[in-house]
Amino acid sequence: MKVVAIQSSPNLDGLTASLARAVLKGVAAEGGETELVHLNRLELKPCIACDGGWGKCRSEGVCILEDDFQALREKIGEADALVFATPVYWHDLSESAKVFLDRLRRCETHGDFKAFASKRAIGIASAGGSGRGAVRALYNLEDYLRRLGFEIFDLVPVTRVSKDHKLGMLEHVGRRLVRS
Numbered sequence: 001m002k003v004v005a006i007q008s009s010p011n012l013d014g015l016t017a018s019l020a021r022a023v024l025k026g027v028a029a030e031g032g033e034t035e036l037v038h039l040n041r042l043e044l045k046p047c048i049a050c051d052g053g054w055g056k057c058r059s060e061g062v063c064i065l066e067d068d069f070q071a072l073r074e075k076i077g078e079a080d081a082l083v084f085a086t087p088v089y090w091h092d093l094s095e096s097a098k099v100f101l102d103r104l105r106r107c108e109t110h111g112d113f114k115a116f117a118s119k120r121a122i123g124i125a126s127a128g129g130s131g132r133g134a135v136r137a138l139y140n141l142e143d144y145l146r147r148l149g150f151e152i153f154d155l156v157p158v159t160r161v162s163k164d165h166k167l168g169m170l171e172h173v174g175r176r177l178v179r180s
């Protein structure tokens with residue numbers, strides 16, 4: 001099994017990345033193949049809503065913008081499962097998460113095209129400040145993931161108070177992802 005994790009914090013060794021790594025540790029412990037992608041290191045332009053708002057991706061399947069989007073889209077397509085971990089900014093997903101997921105939703109959710117339908121996803125929202133907004137951010141992340149066709153394996157809100165026990169739990173989630 002191949003699992004790709006995307007973390008959308010600018011801090012490559014921060015809380016969000018550590019949560020994504022915890023899942024991948026569990027996956028690797030069960031013999032799975034893992035890859036961690038730091039979304040903020042990639043060039044990702046915002047969707048310009050081309051073609052009068054409908055998007056050329058709707059008819060042509062590919063985005064007209066040239067950057068790292070298509071390669072990451074293909075990487076998810078080649079994986080069996082996706083882990084998506086975002087820091088909570090203003091009770092919502094991070095900017096880079098929204099830019100990427102907005103474009104992925106554009107390109108993947110028209111007609112009968114459901115490239116991700118057989119894949120499982122784990123969503124993680126890391127609210128390392130007051131802890132407020134973790135569930136709201138996760139609610140928005142769930143909407144993206146379901147709309148993209150993923151089967152939700154787990155949705156995990158994490159705060160400063162819960163992070164110590166959630167880290168262990170996420171490793172267990174990674175193990176179960178491979179076993180089940």
Ligand SMILES: Cc1cc2nc3c(=O)[nH]c(=O)nc-3n(C[C@H](O)[C@H](O)[C@H](O)COP(=O)(O)O)c2cc1C
Binds near residue numbers: 014
């Ligand atoms: C612009 C900004 C907005 C934030 N908004 C929230 C928030 O609404 N709720 C919260 O608990 N933490 C908030 N935080 C704290 C982040 O959630 C926290 O820094 C994050 O979990 C740390 O993840 P990292 O170490 O991966 O960067 C905010 C941080 C920034 C920079």
